Amino acid sequence: MEPKKEEGHVCDVLVVGSGAGGLATAITARKHGLSVIVIEKEPVFGGTTAFSGGVLWIPGNRHGKSNNPSDTRDAARRYLKAETGNWFDAQTIDAFLEAGPKMLDWFERETVVKFVPTLYPDYHPTVDGGVDVGRSVLAAPFDSSVLGSDLARLRPPLGSITFMGMMFNSSNADIRHFFNATKSLTSFTYVMKRLVAHAGEVVRHGRGVQVTSGNALAARLAAACLDLDIPILTDTPALRMTKDGGRITGVEVGGASPGRIVARRGVVLACGGYAQDLARRAGIYAHLKAGGEHFSPVPEGNTGDGIRLGEEAGGAFDAEFAQPAAWMPISRVPGIGYFPHLLDRYKPGMIAVLSNGRRFTNESESYHDVGAAMVAAGEGGAWLICDHRAIRKYGLGHAKPAPVPLLPWLRNGYLKKGKTLTDLAKACAIDATGLDATVAEFNRGARQGLDEQFHRGETTFNRYLADPDHKPNPSVAPVEQGPFYAVRLEIGDLGTFDGLKTTVEGAVVDRDGRVIDGLFAVGNDRASIMGGNYPGAGITLGPAMTFGWITGRYLAGIAPAATGEGNAA
Structure with missing residues (x-):
């Protein structure tokens, strides 16, 4: 289906935030014929994703089957039931397990977003249903120079985990060469080639462009958006919702281009949670309530804007997980x-x-x-x-x-x-x-x-x-x-778990469980399906992209994947 053209500041779907959850929603909606605008309050896009390891936990994914062909959805479900305990939500977990592999295949087939297998075990592999390999995938390395002038707007990786500005894969297979550079000719040669190539990139582009991990995922998602002519408006904070009766109709924005953006189908909150909302976390984190300190390496812009906007619209938020982050x-x-x-x-x-x-x-x-x-x-x-x-x-x-x-x-x-x-x-x-x-x-x-x-x-x-x-x-x-x-x-x-209450499809609900028409949440603005636990590498990005895919399809009128509806284009 041919995407509709934007009509000034009017679109079908407005996504607030530019991390993996938001961009996955935007790409999916656009690919299914909707016009989309992404806004980001910071001068760079990529959110916490650009700082992350770039790993997605997707049980049943085709990459993992090569390493663990005997893994089953039932085993993954048992594992999640054991890991989430009282927070096990059968309907949402089943939707994730059904849609996750389809989402991964769809992005690899339809966009420049690609993944490679990892050998990551589940974090608790001895728990019932846990496995030693096969459920985590990693964003494939990427030449971010294809972003052209937009490369300057890609959030750089976290400086403290690079070496001379160079990035390593989350699995850290190649970092061993740096450990052994003074002991092995092979490793020394490898390191020298990396250093020379990196120096050339810095001369040509002002930064390293061969990116890995979360920076590669953010760059690939951004490239897919730009390929689809989805505008990513940086320096554009969301100030407040606009309404028509009980329906959310858009957002008033400030920053570089203040005004109003109308969203005909829905507003999707994807602001990355509240890790830098000092007041909110002070009332939630046990060590802060006890007088301790907390130092978060996530982007300073993750100040809970999406959750605030959702609450102002009547959405329900509860700090209910024993481990809120x-x-x-x-x-x-x-x-x-x-x-x-x-x-x-x-x-x-x-x-x-x-x-x-x-x-x-x-x-x-x-x-x-x-x-x-x-x-x-x-x-x-x-x-x-x-x-x-x-x-x-x-x-x-x-x-x-x-x-x-x-x-x-x-x-x-x-x-x-x-x-x-x-x-x-x-x-x-x-x-x-x-x-x-x-x-x-x-x-x-x-x-x-x-x-x-x-x-x-x-x-x-x-x-x-x-x-x-x-x-x-x-x-x-x-x-x-x-x-x-x-x-x-x-x-x-690395981010917060507590978030807005939603339906499986991502529609934000109020305290009585009623849907707030026109308002959706994905990523860390949506309550984690993991119940405050951390079962494996990529349990944040995996659900973020999966439910972003589900939400984007739902906005386009496509039934949720968990209903058994097959792969749609």
Whole structure:
């Protein structure tokens, strides 16, 4: 069907926000014949997606079947039932499981959005229905120079997780070459080629253009929008809804082009949740209510605009999940920002302790599980500790492995160092007796590859981001070769779980369950189907794009995929 042309500031569908959920909705609606406008209050598009790992959790996807042909929808459903507990919503979960693989195939067939398989296990693979591989896919790397002049409007990746501006895949297969550059001619050659190519990109485009992970997903989705002549209006904040009787008819906008945009079919809220809404999160996050601190690396523009607009229109929002956000242990890097600890915790020779010197969790569980353990510990933070061998081999936080020097991070206080554990404890204000006892106890088992306290390394997920060359347990090694180092971990997040209540199709509902005509929500503006849990890599982006696809089709008059209706063009 031929898309309708925009009539000034009139469209069929207005999408507020430019992350994966919003852009997926926009592309789907446009492909099914509707006119669409996307507005974004920040000067760049891509939302939190551009900062993310770019992984989607889609059980039953065709990429994953090659690695796990025996996986079934029933197993995925059992897993989600176990993981979501009292928040299991059968109708919505079934819609996700039915539509997810179709959504993935549709985007790959109809647009430049492409994916590659990963070897990610589910985060809790020993739970009923969990699997060791096959449910997570990754956005394929992308040459973002195809965006042309719009490249300048693509949100750059999070600076603290790049190296000299270069990006690595979320699976981090190629980062091993950087770890081994001084030990292997193959790795050295690989690294030099990457550096030369990156330098050329910076000269030609002012930034690296070979993007991976979430930056690749954001760039691919944006390219698909631009290919379809969907305008993405940056510097255009949504101020308030417009109504005609009880129906939402559009939005008044400010910024670069203030005025009113009329939406004939619906307004879709896709503003990324409330991770930077300081007042709202202060009343919801347990560690903030207890007087602690919180440092979120998500974009500063995620101030809960969509949820505010939805509530003003009568939509229901409840802070009901025990874990209201996807927790992420972060460290504050002087002069740079926040570093999310996505990799180092899994490596052998590292442990995390509280101020009493005691471990409190399995460091090789997911960032959300470790963050939840930090919240439960009630201290608002912890210390990630390693010995000299580990930091030189793997790095620690933003401090890179050899041959990159550690001195700058020691000078600015980011890294703490001690010739002995007692010295390190003093530098970090950790109880020295507790730390000595903890390390001694840990090392006794670690020398045989055992973690008797928290069973680290006993699941495929624990081992996935560890060191496969370290035997017998890729996640566990003693902490014993001084000097010793530590970095302060604090509680951050990758986005919020609580959101507006909606129907399966994404229509926002009020407190009596009645649909607010003309108003929809996707992504983190919509309550998570995971109930505050984090079952696997990509459980935010997977549902965001799937329900964006469902919502876009629904706005175009197509029945939800969960009804059994087949693949439509």
